[in-house]
Amino acid sequence: MKSLLLPLGLLPLTARAAEASSPGLDVGAQLGQLLLGLLLVIALILGLAWLVRRVQQQGPRGQQLIKVISTQHLGPRERLVLVQVGQEQLLIGVAGGRITPLHSLREPVRLGETEAPAPEFAQRLLELISRDPKAKP
Numbered sequence: 001m002k003s004l005l006l007p008l009g010l011l012p013l014t015a016r017a018a019e020a021s022s023p024g025l026d027v028g029a030q031l032g033q034l035l036l037g038l039l040l041v042i043a044l045i046l047g048l049a050w051l052v053r054r055v056q057q058q059g060p061r062g063q064q065l066i067k068v069i070s071t072q073h074l075g076p077r078e079r080l081v082l083v084q085v086g087q088e089q090l091l092i093g094v095a096g097g098r099i100t101p102l103h104s105l106r107e108p109v110r111l112g113e114t115e116a117p118a119p120e121f122a123q124r125l126l127e128l129i130s131r132d133p134k135a136k137p
Contacts, residue, residue: 069109082109 004090069082069089080102091103 084108 024115042088061065064072065085069084072080078093081094082089083092087108089105089108090101091105093100093102
């Protein structure tokens with residue numbers, strides 16, 4: 001009964017050696033025990049992922065003092081970030097673990113004045129999938 005409650009890795013070596021030497025070794029029970037252990041590990045991973053997402057969402061709600069207005073990727077590890085702190089906007093360069101302030105904007109950039117953002121990846125993918133396969137691009 002002890003072997004059914006604990007995964008194989010947690011049994012003492014002497015108990016596993018005694019079970020292996022017994023002629024009535026039930027492979028089905030060991031397989032069930034292995035699957036149960038695997039399901040427990042997967043459930044633990046999913047539970048921890050849920051908990052991390054839940055904790056990350058517990059940030060300050062409503063008025064935030066620092067807002068990321070826009071991000072432009074320049075390379076795999078380099079990007080420009082437009083950040084608003086109060087009424088001031090800063091252009092920041094982020095590269096290789098370094099953050100460098102590049103420019104402080106005198107007049108804030110208004111979101112309505114900038115060009116429309118590119119469609120989201122999911123929308124673009126649906127457009128490509130729904131396109132007639134016989135039509136040439």
